[in-house]
Amino acid sequence: MEAKHSLAVRVLRVVLLPIMVGALVLLLVSFFMMRRAFERSYQSRAESIVKTLDSAIGSTSDLQNKEILTQQILKLIYANPDIELIQINLPGKGEKLQTFVSNEAGREGQVVEDYNQQAWKEHKLVSTNLGVGTQARYIMALPIEVSGKVVGTYEIGLSYKESYRAFILQVLYFVGGTVLTLLVVSLAISYLTRRIVITPIRQLVLGAQKIGEGELTYQVELKTGDELGVLAQAMNLASQKLHESYLGLEQKITERTSELKEKLNLIEQQKNNLEKSKSAMINLLEDEKELEKELSQEKESVEIKVKERTRELQTERARFLASIEGIVRAYILLDTRGKVILTNRRLGEILGEEKGEWSISLIQEKLGGEVDLHAAIQGCLKRGDLFERKEMSYGAKFLDLYVTPIYLDQVDKRDPMGVLMLIGDITEAKILQRSRDEFFSIASHELRTPLTAIRGNAEMILDNYQAKIQDQEVKEMLGDIHEGSVRLIEIVNDFLNVSRLEMGKMEFKLEPIKMGELVESVIKEFQVTGSRQKLSLEQAPLKAGIGMALGDRDRLKQVLINLIGNAFKFTQEGGIKLEVEQQAKEVVVWVSDTGEGIAKALQGLLFHKFQQAGSSLYTRDTSKGTGLGLYISKLMMEGMGGKIWLEKSEAGKGSTFAISLPISKSEEKGV
Amino acid sequence: MAKILIIEDDPLMQRMYQKAFAFDGYEVSVAGDGVEGLEKVRSEKPTIILLDVMMPKQNGLDTLAKIKADPDLKGTPVIMLTNLAGSADAEKALKLGAVKYIIKSEQEPKQVVAMVKEILSGYTRDAVPGK
Numbered sequence: 001m002e003a004k005h006s007l008a009v010r011v012l013r014v015v016l017l018p019i020m021v022g023a024l025v026l027l028l029v030s031f032f033m034m035r036r037a038f039e040r041s042y043q044s045r046a047e048s049i050v051k052t053l054d055s056a057i058g059s060t061s062d063l064q065n066k067e068i069l070t071q072q073i074l075k076l077i078y079a080n081p082d083i084e085l086i087q088i089n090l091p092g093k094g095e096k097l098q099t100f101v102s103n104e105a106g107r108e109g110q111v112v113e114d115y116n117q118q119a120w121k122e123h124k125l126v127s128t129n130l131g132v133g134t135q136a137r138y139i140m141a142l143p144i145e146v147s148g149k150v151v152g153t154y155e156i157g158l159s160y161k162e163s164y165r166a167f168i169l170q171v172l173y174f175v176g177g178t179v180l181t182l183l184v185v186s187l188a189i190s191y192l193t194r195r196i197v198i199t200p201i202r203q204l205v206l207g208a209q210k211i212g213e214g215e216l217t218y219q220v221e222l223k224t225g226d227e228l229g230v231l232a233q234a235m236n237l238a239s240q241k242l243h244e245s246y247l248g249l250e251q252k253i254t255e256r257t258s259e260l261k262e263k264l265n266l267i268e269q270q271k272n273n274l275e276k277s278k279s280a281m282i283n284l285l286e287d288e289k290e291l292e293k294e295l296s297q298e299k300e301s302v303e304i305k306v307k308e309r310t311r312e313l314q315t316e317r318a319r320f321l322a323s324i325e326g327i328v329r330a331y332i333l334l335d336t337r338g339k340v341i342l343t344n345r346r347l348g349e350i351l352g353e354e355k356g357e358w359s360i361s362l363i364q365e366k367l368g369g370e371v372d373l374h375a376a377i378q379g380c381l382k383r384g385d386l387f388e389r390k391e392m393s394y395g396a397k398f399l400d401l402y403v404t405p406i407y408l409d410q411v412d413k414r415d416p417m418g419v420l421m422l423i424g425d426i427t428e429a430k431i432l433q434r435s436r437d438e439f440f441s442i443a444s445h446e447l448r449t450p451l452t453a454i455r456g457n458a459e460m461i462l463d464n465y466q467a468k469i470q471d472q473e474v475k476e477m478l479g480d481i482h483e484g485s486v487r488l489i490e491i492v493n494d495f496l497n498v499s500r501l502e503m504g505k506m507e508f509k510l511e512p513i514k515m516g517e518l519v520e521s522v523i524k525e526f527q528v529t530g531s532r533q534k535l536s537l538e539q540a541p542l543k544a545g546i547g548m549a550l551g552d553r554d555r556l557k558q559v560l561i562n563l564i565g566n567a568f569k570f571t572q573e574g575g576i577k578l579e580v581e582q583q584a585k586e587v588v589v590w591v592s593d594t595g596e597g598i599a600k601a602l603q604g605l606l607f608h609k610f611q612q613a614g615s616s617l618y619t620r621d622t623s624k625g626t627g628l629g630l631y632i633s634k635l636m637m638e639g640m641g642g643k644i645w646l647e648k649s650e651a652g653k654g655s656t657f658a659i660s661l662p663i664s665k666s667e668e669k670g671v
Numbered sequence: 672m673a674k675i676l677i678i679e680d681d682p683l684m685q686r687m688y689q690k691a692f693a694f695d696g697y698e699v700s701v702a703g704d705g706v707e708g709l710e711k712v713r714s715e716k717p718t719i720i721l722l723d724v725m726m727p728k729q730n731g732l733d734t735l736a737k738i739k740a741d742p743d744l745k746g747t748p749v750i751m752l753t754n755l756a757g758s759a760d761a762e763k764a765l766k767l768g769a770v771k772y773i774i775k776s777e778q779e780p781k782q783v784v785a786m787v788k789e790i791l792s793g794y795t796r797d798a799v800p801g802k
Contacts, residue, residue: 448754448776453683456691456780463781464694489776507759 008198015193016186023182027175034174038160038167042138043127046156049076049083050142053154063090063144063151069101077103084137085157088144089116097153116141116153123150129160136160200228207235216243332358332421338377341418350399350425367394371401377419380405384413391430398430399423436499447492451485458482494628498609501635508555508640512548512664515580515587522560523578535568536575546580549587549661551640556661559633559644563591563657566629571595574654585663590647592656598649606646607634633659673791674698676717678708678734679752680726684775688721691780692787705729709737712744719787719794722769724753724760732763739768748790 056072057063073086085103089112092098097120099107119126119141127140142154160167200222207220216239222232324331330347334340340358348354351366364373370392380387380403387403401423405416458481461469469475500506519539526537560578567576574594581588598606610627630644637644642661649655675697679685685701692699700715702708706728712720720738724731731751739745751764751772761772770790773783 445754449681450683452754452776453687455776456687459779459781460687460690460694493776 007201008194011193011197012186012190015189019182019185019189023178027178030174031171034167034170038163039127039129039138042158042160042163043125043140045080046127046138046140046158047142049080049086049156050140050154052076053086054144063088063146066101073101073103080158082159082161082163083156084159085139085155087112087155087157088152089120089141089155090152100152112153112155115139116155119143119153120150130157196224197228200224200232204228204232204235207232207239211235211239211242216240216246327422329422329424332363332423334360334377334419334421336381336416336418338374338419347423350397350423352395367392367399370394373403373421376401376403377421380419381416384416391426397425397427400426443492443495445496448489451489451492455482455485455489458485494632497632498628498635501632501639506555506636506639508552508636510550510552510640513551513553513556513661515549515589515661516542516546518553518556519560519578519580519589522557522564525561526564535571535573536577537564538575538577540577540579542580543582546582546587548664549642550664551642551661552636555636555640559636559659560589560591562629562633563659566657567591567593567595567655571654582663583660586642586660587663588658588660590656590658592654594654597651597653597655598646599651603646603649606630607644637661672696672698673718674700674715675719675721675787676700676702676708676711676715677721678702678705678711678726678731679721679723680704681723684723684752687780688783691784695784695788705731705734708734712738712747713741716744717747719791720747720749721783721787722749722751724751724755724764732760732767735764735767735769748794750787750790 053072053076056075057069063069069088073088076086077083083103087102087104087107088100089097090100092100092109097112097117099110099112102108115126115128120143123143123145125140125142127138130137130139137160138158140154140156140158142156143150144152144154203220203222207218210218218239219236220232222229224232324342324344325346327344327346330350331342331344332340332347333342338360340360343358347358347363351363353366355362360373360377367373371389376387379385384405387401389401392399392401401421403419403421405413406418406420407413407415408417458478462475462478462482469478497506516539523537523539564576564578571593572595576591576593579590579592581590607630609631634644637659640661642659644657644659647656647658675692677685677688677692677699679688679701680703685703689699689701700711700717702711704726708720708722708726709729711717722731722735726734729737731753735749735751738747738749745768748770749768751761751769752775753760753772754775764772771786773786778786
């Protein structure tokens with residue numbers, strides 16, 4: 001930075017200019033004053049000359065005498081060599097002032113200059129300077145007064161010639177002196193100003209510039225005791241402070257710069273990502289346009305299909321709603337969150353309350369503590385199986401409940417789309433069942449007594465009155481009566497057992513049983529009763545180490561008797577073999593016969609009520625029992641915790657039935 | 672000869688068992704209900720009692736209890752007869768002190784007689800009361 005206007009110059013200008021001007025003014029004033037002094041001196045000389053002349057003239061008549069006047073003038077000129085002009089002017093022709101007498105020849109009669117006119121008219125002294133340089137002269141015009149009247153002018157002209165030089169010299173000396181003084185003073189002022197003010201200021205300026213340029217460590221060296229020194233100190237302090245904060249700032253800046261760099265990198269990355277996605281998007285957009293065209297075509301065809309389907313669906317829905325109203329049970333359709341979607345009117349009828357909208361909570365409230373509907377629903381959804389309550393009491397009614405998950409795909413049952421709940425009013429059915437069961441119990445019991453009488457009496461006659469009955473036919477008839485009653489008792493027993501088993505009223509006394517022994521005792525009983533002796537009945541040799549089975553002894557006997565009895569019924573030749581085995585944690589008894597066997601198609605009918613594995617209802621062998629035997633055996637085996645099944649059967653070859661019971665937990669091993 | 676007392680309300684059954692035991696040479700008396708039965712036990716002191724479960728006035732189980740409560744009578748063996756299903760009564764009877772529990776329809780009369788013989792022979796060793 002350079003100052004546009006130098007301070008030094010300005011200061012000097014300010015300081016020196018007045019001085020200069022003052023000096024100049026002084027010069028001029030002195031010059032004029034000197035000149036005036038000169039003039040005064042000349043004037044006084046001229047006046048004295050005029051006085052001399054005036055006194056020399058004497059009277060007014062002398063004034064008219066040119067010779068006297070000329071004489072006097074010559075005398076004066078002789079006495080004063082510097083008189084250049086001496087003249088007496090009087091009014092001449094026309095009363096105009098003219099030169100009367102002059103030292104300069106040829107001037108007589110000439111009209112005089114203005115200053116003379118002036119002096120004559122105004123009655124006062126008028127002086128002037130004429131000419132220049134060495135030709136310069138002082139001219140003075142003085143009015144001539146005679147007895148108080150102005151009659152003309154004296155005119156004196158003194159040459160400055162001599163004194164001019166002296167005057168010039170004097171002036172020169174004066175000017176010179178003044179100039180010199182001025183110079184010296186200026187120089188002094190210059191120097192002092194420079195030293196006291198300018199240089200320190202320059203230093204401050206330099207310092208400020210340096211600081212301004214960034215050299216914050218620059219210290220201004222100024223140790224004057226005055227305000228500039230203070231300023232220097234302040235500047236130094238300020239610059240120091242600035243330097244420190246600058247350092248601090250620098251550090252912050254570096255930190256921030258690195259942060260920013262990182263952020264910039266991130267932004268770069270993101271920018272790149274954006275670029276990539278942008279180009280991807282552009283590609284997508286192009287694809288989209290093509291797709292849109294296809295889509296609008298598709299849309300049209302789809303809309304048509306949708307209309308069709310909607311119509312179809314509406315018909316389906318109407319059909320569906322009609323059909324659920326026709327169901328005898330209460331129909332409740334739930335979504336996977338357990339919220340009721342649809343119910344039929346029967347629900348309200350069964351629960352005895354009409355409601356516009358049912359919820360599981362409401363139904364639960366009505367059913368009370370009999371069943372936990374929420375848990376049932378959750379269980380169904382989780383396990384995907386059926387939940388049933390075959391009997392619940394509801395006031396005077398009996399209800400049954402089925403809860404099942406429903407799937408969109410009946411084959412691949414993965415995620416259920418909802419839950420179906422059915423509640424049925426089984427009061428009538430139950431009453432019917434109960435009366436049927438009671439009927440069986442009561443009937444069985446009531447039937448048994450007379451039957452026992454028939455059987456017992458028939459037998460006693462046959463036993464004890466052999467002698468009295470000689471007629472063979474009578475014997476036969478008695479025998480038939482006995483056999484009829486026995487069969488009837490068996491049938492009644494079967495019905496009774498079935499009803500008890502189905503009602504769950506049969507108790508099973510479980511105990512550890514040695515199966516081998518039990519089988520032996522049963523076989524013995526058959527042999528004792530002497531039935532069907534032409535067929536063999538035996539047990540296979542027992543293996544060692546077969547455990548004790550856990551079962552009800554009497555019932556187990558019944559089952560074995562049933563199986564063996566069946567075997568006898570359907571076997572014409574050969575025999576029946578029993579075998580006891582242990583398989584894993586079970587004891588198994590095989591009952592094999594060499595009889596008719598059972599066709600595969602009919603094997604499914606076994607173990608069901610009233611079924612004989614015959615092809616038609618009328619193709620029954622009524623002598624072979626009611627067909628309840630296997631059903632009862634099945635219920636009894638299962639009631640004991642065991643199993644019964646047909647192991648194998650081939651028409652014409654024979655059948656093998658099997659029963660199994662779990663091993664008794666006691667460690668005893670039996671055979 | 673041993674005396675049999677049959678306490679049974681159904682006349683068919685009464686007559687049947689009476690004949691059965693008579694054929695075998697036993698002395699038989701009958702009672703038609705629990706009250707009459709108890710009286711006859713006290714008055715006749717039979718060797719063995721056949722007691723039906725289901726009877727009017729006083730059923731077999733209550734009668735059994737009364738017999739066993741009487742110090743004079745409690746030594747007499749009692750066989751329960753029934754056509755009822757269910758073993759709850761059987762167990763109760765056996766707990767109360769009956770010797771055996773027979774389902775009438777399951778046994779031929781001669782089998783019942785055989786059973787009685789067996790029981791009597793067993794008891795004879797230990798001294799049969801009433802004879």
